[in-house]
Amino acid sequence: MSSFLYPSLTPQQIAGDHDTSEFEAELLLELANTVRGTWSDAVAFDCRSVTANREALNQAAALVVACATSGGRVLVMGNGGSACDAERLVRLLQPAVPARTLLDPAVFSAIANDVGAARVFSRQVETFASSRDVVVVFTTSGTSANVIEAVGAGKRAGASTIAFAGYRGATLATHADVDVCISVDSTSVHRIQEAQGVLCDAFVALVQAGLT
Amino acid sequence: MTLTPPDDDYNEQADSLAGAAHVVAARIHAGATLWCIAPGLDDHARHLAVEFVHPASVGARAVSAVALLTLPHDDLIDSARYSARAGDVIVSMGDADTQFVSELGERSQAWGVTHLHIGWSAQPRPFTATRFVRIGEDSRAERLLTRAYHLLWELTFICLRQPQSPVASSETESCAVCADEATIGEVEQLLDGDSARVRTAFGPSRVDVSLVPPLKRHDLLLMHAGSALRVLAPAKSIL
Numbered sequence: 001m002s003s004f005l006y007p008s009l010t011p012q013q014i015a016g017d018h019d020t021s022e023f024e025a026e027l028l029l030e031l032a033n034t035v036r037g038t039w040s041d042a043v044a045f046d047c048r049s050v051t052a053n054r055e056a057l058n059q060a061a062a063l064v065v066a067c068a069t070s071g072g073r074v075l076v077m078g079n080g081g082s083a084c085d086a087e088r089l090v091r092l093l094q095p096a097v098p099a100r101t102l103l104d105p106a107v108f109s110a111i112a113n114d115v116g117a118a119r120v121f122s123r124q125v126e127t128f129a130s131s132r133d134v135v136v137v138f139t140t141s142g143t144s145a146n147v148i149e150a151v152g153a154g155k156r157a158g159a160s161t162i163a164f165a166g167y168r169g170a171t172l173a174t175h176a177d178v179d180v181c182i183s184v185d186s187t188s189v190h191r192i193q194e195a196q197g198v199l200c201d202a203f204v205a206l207v208q209a210g211l212t
Numbered sequence: 213m214t215l216t217p218p219d220d221d222y223n224e225q226a227d228s229l230a231g232a233a234h235v236v237a238a239r240i241h242a243g244a245t246l247w248c249i250a251p252g253l254d255d256h257a258r259h260l261a262v263e264f265v266h267p268a269s270v271g272a273r274a275v276s277a278v279a280l281l282t283l284p285h286d287d288l289i290d291s292a293r294y295s296a297r298a299g300d301v302i303v304s305m306g307d308a309d310t311q312f313v314s315e316l317g318e319r320s321q322a323w324g325v326t327h328l329h330i331g332w333s334a335q336p337r338p339f340t341a342t343r344f345v346r347i348g349e350d351s352r353a354e355r356l357l358t359r360a361y362h363l364l365w366e367l368t369f370i371c372l373r374q375p376q377s378p379v380a381s382s383e384t385e386s387c388a389v390c391a392d393e394a395t396i397g398e399v400e401q402l403l404d405g406d407s408a409r410v411r412t413a414f415g416p417s418r419v420d421v422s423l424v425p426p427l428k429r430h431d432l433l434l435m436h437a438g439s440a441l442r443v444l445a446p447a448k449s450i451l
Contacts, residue, residue: 023376024234031230031367038366039222042359080266084259091255140268189268190362197358 042191049195050202053182057199060180061206063134063160064097068211072132074099075159077121077150081193082138085164085200089136092204096211102128102150121150131158139163140192142170142183151177164199166192225360228345232328233367235343238378239301239326240368246277247296247325250305251288251312253354254281260303260361272369289315293398293430298324298413303364305357308333308344317342318432318445322398324413330360396444399431410435 050057064074074097076086086101093099102108102124111120125135135154137147142165151161155177162180163172169183182203184195236246246264250257257279264277280291289312296302302320304313308331320327320342330345332353337344345364347356371378397410397417406422410433420439421427430447433440 028230032226035226035229035363080262081259084255087255194359
């Protein structure tokens with residue numbers, strides 16, 4: 001089936017130096033076609049996500065620029081793959097913007113063990129955040145209890161709050177404690193995180209432009 | 213703010229990702245651990261590991277995967293050397309045109325480890341002995357890493373769900389003259405006389421080293437029929 005659609009490809013080209021059975025050859029062609037379709041659709045989706053969030057990205061960047069120019073800090077957090085996206089955002093923002101994650105394993109595990117997983121971020125935000133700071137959360141579901149707790153703690157501390165959320169923002173899209181929600185209209189965790197990566201790049205570019 | 217669609221050539225990634233996922237699935241099926249390395253980009257190393265350890269898809273099996281985090285170069289090679297076992301997979305990510313990635317590719321053969329690199333390179337194929345998923349020419353491709361390893365996970369699990377278990381064929385080469393296998397080994401210990409104990413993909417081995425210059429620990433050797441024929445890479449080659 002795949003060889004009919006993509007006659008220029010041979011199983012050997014895909015398999016490299018590995019011998020392949022007929023079953024494996026057909027599977028490899030199917031896998032390659034899956035990549036083509038998914039990648040193409042995802043690139044278009046990324047662009048739509050950026051266009052849909054143009055205003056939110058500008059608002060969020062303005063908050064971070066104001067934070068950086070007034071001596072504030074950006075505190076970033078998320079769970080699982082979103083924790084890694086939080087790390088990446090901090091990497092991209094530094095050193096122009098004082099930013100850090102709230103993902104230290106000793107602190108994280110201590111709070112999770114002694115207080116509970118829902119408080120792993122909010123307890124740190126209560127400790128670190130001030131009115132000059134910005135709290136940034138990543139969540140693919142838009143409903144993660146501990147990030148919702150975190151934005152609440154941030155708001156109580158007087159900080160600004162930004163959410164990157166999938167599922168059209170879900171709970172966080174209209175949450176009173178969220179100043180800006182950058183939402184992704186998808187229910188696929190992978191496609192949400194990839195779009196959030198592109199949104200982060202646009203966000204960081206706007207921040208850098210605002211600081212120059 | 214001007215935003216334009218990226219002009220990604222995803223056809224290039226399709227074939228290499230498909231082949232890589234099939235090999236990774238075969239190794240996982242046989243009990244491999246995935247070691248994830250991204251020098252200077254630890255967030256991606258952690259992200260890849262967490263995809264396999266705790267898949268977002270409900271019901272997908274957890275796979276042993278560990279992020280090896282960035283340390284000074286030699287320590288990261290050492291981390292890989294002492295962590296990975298024969299049959300495991302090392303996935304490195306980032307700039308392919310580095311001595312680190314090249315050395316990892318060479319030494320993986322001696323360790324019996326499958327090395328996959330996902331990243332960018334100015335050349336279509338920058339090194340040998342490594343499966344390579346090329347996502348761009350320079351560091352601007354960093355934004356594509358996440359999609360590439362998400363797809364690696366997705367394809368790997370398609371392979372693992374097939375009725376026929378994935379099997380990776382041997383990646384060693386045979387001697388054209390005597391059909392014996394040429395193997396690569398890493399010196400672990402110099403022994404008395406003209407011999408050394410080396411680490412190979414098939415376990416520790418004692419080899420005759422009388423044909424090669426004086427050796428040091430971690431020198432990489434090409435071996436055949438119980439003898440070291442050539443030093444492929446010296447220890448501390450990056451210094």
